[in-house]
Amino acid sequence: MNQVSLPPLDRLLDGRNAFLATLAWPETQQRVAALFKRGMQQEGDLENRFGAHVADLRDDGPKAV
Template identity: 55%
Template structure:
């Protein structure tokens, strides 16, 4: 999970064995509010973004890599070493060149602050919808905000949330 945090990073790397990314919000009755609907389509394309956002499923590291959700998926034992080596390589380059390159890439690839603000405002409104409140209460009854394996069962739980 933690998709919005991942999406806000300049580069994203995933463990093949331990990664689970997703956007479960629609299953709860809202939409992503932390940049998921703004950043994700730029990475994976419109169709896959809709699959991720509307499907409310988890994606493993290999699928995330194939979709463009992450730059690379690596075996867990290699992940830290790869990222450390890349960070050291980048850090060895001229800071002005790095900043200029990032600014140019950011200019054409990042959503505007206004767009992000509109999404979080809409998310806040969606939290007040009666149907959303009903889904949140059902999630709390099923184990949300308690110790246990609830987060590992997100896709299953969301698919049957209002069944009696």
């Protein structure tokens, strides 16, 4: 299955490197900080409904979820 469904290793590394590069962006750092402030990696609503909270990360602040 892995031989058929996984891309070549160099493509996986390209994707990984692109993702890691985004972690240095100021916008990414702000959004990650906001997630931790809201309770990321702690028991609670953020972890239980992560998708709803990620979609709500905007520069103008949280909206009602």
